[in-house]
Amino acid sequence: MNTAKIVLATLLALALGAGAFVWSGIYNPGADNPHWKLTYAVMETTRERAIEQHASTLSVPANLNDPQLILKGAGQYAAMCTSCHLAPGMQDSELRPGLYPQPPDLSKVSVDPREAFWVIKHGLKMSAMPAWGMSHDDATIWSMVAFLQKLPGMTAEQYKEIVAKAPPDEDMGPMDDNSLPTSDGHTHSGHMHADD
Template identity: 70%
Template sequence: MKQHIKHHSITVAVVLGVLAIGAGAFVYSGIYNIGADDHHTKPVFAVMQTLRERSIHVRSEDLTVPDLNDPQLILKGAGQYAAMCTQCHLKPGMKDSELRPGLYPQPPNLSQTRVDPKDAFWIIKHGIKMSAMPAWGGSHDDPTIWSMVAFLQKLPAMTPEQYKDMVAKAPPDEDMDMGDEGGHSHGGAADEDAHGAADMKDMVMSGEAGHSHGAAPEDSHDHASTTAPAAETPLSLDGMKPKAAPEAEAVAQAFHTALQHGDRTAVLALLAPDVTISEGGHTQTRDDYANGHLGEDIAFLKSARITPVSLGSMPMGDTAMVGSESDIQAMVKGKPTMLRSRELLNLKKDGKDWKIVSIQWQSAPVSGE
C-alpha cells in the first residue's frame, strides 16, 4: 500500500512538472496573441468576466453610499463625466468615438446602462487590470468620485439636450484644468460641453444662514436671526433657468402657496415620505417638520410680506431642481427686518406626480438692515 501511494505521488509530481514546463514554454513562445483586436475565446472570456464581477462585488459590498440625490453632487459629477468619461463610455446622442472601437473588452455605454452605486464607486476609484479603465482614486478624492456615481444614476434618463445643459452648468474643477501640461479641461472654448454662464450665476448667499421663512420673534426656533451662530456653505442657485422644468416649478409654487395659506395638508401632500429639510445647519425628517417647524413657519408667514425675486429650474431625467429667491419683510425679535431668502428644492417624479425629496433654505438680512 505504501509503495502504491509513493508511486502515485511521483506520478502526480511528474504530471505537474510537465504541465508547468509546458505552460512556461507556451508563455515564452509568444504563440498567444495579446493584441486587443484578437478576442478571447468564449470560455476564457466567461471566466474572466466572472472573476472581475466577483472581485468588484466582494470589495464594494461594505461601502456606505451617501445621498446620491444631492443636486450639487449630481451637477459636479456631470462636469467630471464630460471631462473624463465620454470617449470610452459615450453620452446621450453619441453613438461612438474614435477611441472606443479599439478597446477590448468594450466599455459599457453608460448613457444607456444603469450601474450599481457601490460597484461604480469601486471601479472608478481602483480601475480594472488589463483594461482601459484607470484608477481615478490616485488623482480624485472620494467625494468627487461619489459625485460621478451620483451623476451616473441620472444619465440613462437624459436627453442629449438635458445632458449638454447640465454639463454647461457644472462647477469648474481645479483638478481637471491642467493648462499647458495637458490633461482634461472642462472650460475649453471649443468644447461643446464647455461651462457657460448660467442665468442665475451670481445667486450665491453670503453671511448668516437660516430659513427663508424666518420665525416668530418670541420663538426659540429662530430661522431668520440676524446673528446666526455660524455660516453654512453658501446656497448656490447656479444654473437654474425659468420654465426649464415647468411641472416641477408648478409643484414648488404650490408648496409656497400652501405654506403662505397655512394649509398643512397640502404642504405635507407635496413632500415625499423620505424628504429631508435642511435649514440653519440642521436637517429634519418629514415627521420632525410636520410636528414642529411647519406650524412655526405658517405662523410666521401670516404676518410676513413676500416679494418673489426669481424662480428657475433644471431638469435631470426623472428628477429636477427648482431654485427660488425672495425678499421677506417681517418682524424679527420685535424689529422690522428685510430678509433675502433662497430655497433649493430637489423633486422626483412619482408616477404622474412630482414629489419634493429635499429642501434647502437659507436667509440673511438684506444689506443695510
C-alpha cells in the first residue's frame, strides 16, 4: 500500500511539474533555437519509424517509370517543392534557412517511393511539410514520387529541360524561369500554387 502511494504521489508531482512548465511559457518554440540533441534524436526516430510503419502497406504503381508521369511530377515539384527541398544547381532559397528541422535536399538523396507518397499526401506535423493530399489526388502525388526517383544525380541543365517540358496543370501557376536556379545557385521566387 505504501508503494502505491509513493508511485501515485510521484506521478502527480510529475504531472503538476509538466503542467507548470507548459503554463510558464519558458519553453522557447522559435525555429532558430534547436532542440537538445536527445530531444531531436527521439523526435527523428519517432518520425522515421512512424513513416515506415504507415507507408508499409502502400502498393507502388507499376508505371513509376512512365515518362509522362515523370514529366507531370517534374512540373509539380518545380511548382511546390523547390523552396524547401531545392533542385539541381540550387544551393539555397529564401525560405529554407529559416526552417527547422531542415528539409532534405531531394536533389541529392534517394527516397523510398511508399514513404515519399505517404509524406507528400499526409504532410508532417511540427514541420513546414504540408499535407498535399488535401488539394491533390493520389495520381498527382504518385507523379511527384515518380519524378523523385529520377531527381538525385540530375544536372541543373537536365532539371531545367524536364521542367520546361512539363505539361500545364490547372492547379499550378504559370511555369517560368523564376523558380529555376540562378547563376549563384539561389532562387528568389518559387512557382506559386494557385491556392497560395
